Amino acid sequence: MNAAHVHLALNHFPILLPLIALILLILGLVFKNDLVKRIAYGMMMASGIFTFFMMNSGEGAEEIVEELGRNHDLIHEHEEKAETFALLSYLSAVFAAVAFWINWKRKPFSDITLYISILLCGTLLFLGQKTGSSGGEITHEEIVEK
Known part of the structure; x- marks a missing residue:
């Protein structure tokens, strides 16, 4: 398994975990359930950890796709x-x-930290979509907007 494989395997977690965390944060807010909120906070922390590994695998993946002439x-x-x-x-x-x-x-x-966390997850989703789409354009040239 090379760096490109690792990068492709890991790159979904930092994008999906904030989505799940956002849903749980909203559910925790609506149902006033602290356990659900804490699970969401844990997912946000896990997303940061996965991001670290994703970023470190990205350099190796970059070298591989550049050799392929991307x-x-x-x-x-x-x-x-x-x-x-x-x-x-x-x-x-x-x-x-x-x-x-x-x-x-x-x-x-x-409650203030909860609302800030909801905002952070929403922003992460926006940036994650932009980042993921730009990564897809590297190997899937058919989705490149011209």
Whole structure:
């Protein structure tokens, strides 16, 4: 299994986990269920961890697809979007750890961290879609918008 395989296997988790976390955060808000909120925070933290591995496998994948003659501009665009996504994913993971603790300790401002987490997940989904689509354009040239 080479770096491109690893990258393709891992790249779905940092995008799907915030989606699941967002759904759980909203359910936790609606049903006032702290356990569901904490599970969502855990998923946000896991997303940050998967993002780290995804980013580290991306360099090796880049070398492989460049050797195959893929469009360097598309690769560079994907890399730039991935770096922005990764930064927000790491920050969201750290924020989720703090939000988990705040919720666990039943601090009075835990609702604020919940709303911020919902916003972070929504933003991650937006950036994840842009990043994932730009990655798909590297190997699936039929989806490139002209």
